[in-house]
Amino acid sequence: MSRVVYGNLQGLKPSEIRRLERLYYRKIHPEVIFSSDLAWELAELSFLLNRQIGILINRTGEIEYVIVGTFNQIEIPELKGYRESLARLKGLRLIHTHLIKNGKGSGLDQDDLLDLAFLRLDLIGALEVNEKGEPGKIHLAHILPHAGFFSQALSDREDQFFFFFKPKYVWDLRENFLELIKALEDEFEKIKPLKNVKEKEDRALLIFVKEPQDLDWEERLKELKELAKTAGVTVVGEIIQKRTILDPRYVIGKGKLIEVMIQAMRNKANLLIFDRELTPSQVRALTEVTDLRVIDRTQLILDIFAQRAKTKEGKIQVEMAQLRYALPRLRAKDDAFSRLTGGIGGRGPGETKLEIDKRRIKDKMSRLERELARISAERDLRRKRRKKLDYKIVALIGYTNAGKTTLLNTLSKSNYLAEDKLFATLDPVTKAVRTQKGHIFLLTDTVGFIRDLPEELKKAFKATLEELYNADLLLHLVDISHPNWENHIQAVENILEEMDLLNFPRLIVFNKIDLLNKREDLSPNFILRLLNQYNGVGISAMTGEGLDQLISHIESLLFKEESSIVVEIPSEKVLTSHLSA
Template identity: 70%
Template sequence: MSREIFGNIAGLKPSILRSLEKLYRRKVPPQSIITPELAQELAYLSYQINRQVGLLINRKGDIDFVVVGSYNRIEIPELHGYRDHQARLKGLRFIHTHLVKKNQSSGLDQDDLIDLAFLRLDLIGAQEVYEDGRVGRIHIAHILPSQEFYSASLDDEVKRLFYFFKPVYPWDLRENFQELIRNLEEEFERVSGAQALHEKEDRAILIFVREPGDIDWENKLAELKELARTAGVKVVGEVVQRRAQIDPRYVIGKGKLLEVLIECLRKRANLLIFDRELTPSQVRALNEATDLRVIDRTQLILDIFAQRAKSREGKIQVEIAQLRYALPRLRAKDDAFSRLTGGIGGRGPGETKLEVDRHRIRDRIAKLKQELESISEERALRRKRRKKLNFKVVALIGYTNAGKTTLLNRLSHSNYLAEDKLFATLDPVTKAVRTPSGKVFLLTDTVGFIRDLPEELKKAFKATLEELYSADLLLHIVDASSPDLENQVKSVEAILDEMELRHIPRIVAFNKIDLIEDLDPFQQATVKSLLEELDGVPISALTGFNLELLLKRIEENLFGPEAFFSPSFEVGQAIAPQDYRAS
């Protein structure tokens, strides 16, 4: 065992250093937090050097670290090899001195509570030492595994996170440490349901910063939760903080980060997912502070795409996006970033290439782009052949999970994967569809849109989205049952503007119309208003409702007007499902 004295030892006499080293010989009975004799010895040394002195004591009662600080601050050294599992207490308690003025008191400060939470210590104690060397009371706290752990009501925010013992003199300390730790860990097991956990399961806390004026934050948070579910992550908690300005280091405030850490301990979370894109320095700072994997919304979407890509083209596009995302973050490729290469945020065809240098990444991107251009040329030839055959092309567009693939399957008698998950379709699919009057057109399913689509994905999926530029008609599928309907429509319209696709004729189909009876009256009114404003067609791809009308509208746009059709639909009207398939 090392006898090193850690921290601020500059200027200390050799005799003091020897006295500090002798502390390693002391042994605390396993049932005691600290003995009165050791507390007095610690206080006397602290009084002699006028600096804080601390001990990290393991559960056997051995002293593993002796630490010296300044008059009012002490820093715990790096703790390697001490129960690194994020969902367990560290197995160490930290008892240190606080130098106080005569007849005053000095309890645990914010730095102490931050150390307690960030390092997942068993407990932390601050022993008062007066100016004349006398021993004062000891202040002790531990993390609360749940608010029900003690029967006393906890009305203070800090007290919902920590339990504070009544300050007593060390010789009056009666708490059985072994029993306390056993009860704490049993309660952590109970509240987290740890017996049902799998070590490789991703369990995430979602972190959302609500900025002033953001009235849609609840829908955005719901979408982040849905993205996590699609990626195969179990969401075990959500933390929302309202901030006028983003913290440049941690995004959220330090106090809120304390809450996050304790939630992670209580819920056995091993992953933090932020709704906004994080800078490399923020990822590093958060990782160092929490010892957890930290990813942002962009990485979450990249991971979903990595799971969904099946074709060679899709895999190339995902790898390009991953490499482009990694490139500016290479200088953060320490533990903070390398941790991402296992599990969520580091999956996919590009995962083994995240450790290469900038030059090799750029070479790899260039090679992949050449492959993608070759595939793009093949697509262009296919489009050219279709034009020669005079096939009209309709491209399905819309927000992710609006029901585009379900509609394609219904109209073309196909059976492509259609799930109630975001980005179920990644690779474009084209099928022939026959209208009731016998006209044939090609219907192309494309990747769904989403708000704030990562720039890396926009660039990487340019080849796939080229299908839209050759379309004769865009069929915009809207999820009429979505509580975020208006914003989803606006997001798609904004992307169409950005892609300069406004010149292509467009039909808006309000899908899942059979579900709007479950919406509140205000949402139903919103659906009706948008239907009229966009001259939409209410349909249900699942039940077949109104698909004949939709096909007639498509036929009118593609092959010329033969008749005028106007959908008759009243919000709140009972909708009789009709089973319709294109013949």
């Protein structure tokens, strides 16, 4: 066993350090929370040094760590070699001293509770040391497995995350420590947040910070849930905090971080998802303090795109976006790779591991950009061939999950994947559609839009969205059954404005009107007024309602000066060869 004394040793005499080291030879009975003789010794030492002193005790009663702090606080070192399971307690309890000043006692403060939650300690105790150097009352607390769990001891105050023992002198403690810990761990083991969640699957807590200007926060939280579901992540809890000013380090406050950690324990969560883009330093700080994986909304969308990409072009675009996102977030993880200091005999061996990683990423991005440019040129060639054949092109755009792929399948009699998930379609698909009047146009399905589309994705999918610039008509599909459909329209138009596409011919198509017919809270004339207001068309891509009217609108916009009868209709074989060329 190591006999190292940790913490603030500056100014201590060798004899005082030896007294601290001798604490390692002390042992208490496993069933006892703390012993009175050790309480007297800690109080005497703490009073002598005028500093807080803490000891970490394992479940056999042995002292594993001796720590010296300042007058006001104590800092626990990194605990290596102890339990890492997020759903279990660490197997260590911390007892430390609180020096009384001006006759005022001191119980457990927020820093103590942060240590209790973040380190998943079995128990934490603050031993008062009076102005004579004598031990006073001890304040104890442990994590509650759930709000309905009560210890046999009398509680000092109510709390939904911690149980506080009534303060008493150490020699008056009667609780059996081993029985208490067994009851706690048994209770944690009983908690099964979702029976259908497997042990190795991602279980996420969603973290949403509500700012004063966030009026549609409920809808945004719902969308974050849908994104998590689409990525294959099971959501086991949500944590919402109202803040006027974000914490620059953790985004949320320290008090909320305590809730995050305990909810993670209770729900066996292994992932935190924030509904905002985090800076590299925020991700690093949150990961270090919670010991959980931390991602933001951008990274979640990138992961969905990585899962959905099927074509070579799609995979390259996703990889480009991921590399752009990862580059500023690289950091050195091992001092062994650090460059040696300069000077005689101290010139470094070359690049650090971090610099090599960054250079490799940049080299790979350059290769991918060249490959993407080649694919983009091939796509441009195909577009020119179609233009030679004088095919009209209609591009489907809209908020993700508006039903674009379902409409493509219905109009072109295709069978592409269409799911009730966000970004079900990623790679662009073009199919020929033949009208009853004999006209033929090409219908292109594009990736769905979403609010606050990550900048990395806008850049990476430029080649895909180039299809829109060659379209003769943009069909803006809107899920009218969605309660936030107006904001979806605005989000799409914002992206179109960024891409200089607002002046392109555009037709708004309200999808899923069959679902509106079942709603009793809407007036019979609601759809009619809506169509007049937006000069749009109402359809149901699933049932086929309104599709004939939609085709008529498309024909009137695309083939104004042409005869309603086309003499020669290319065969399916010819059409297919042109589309795949």
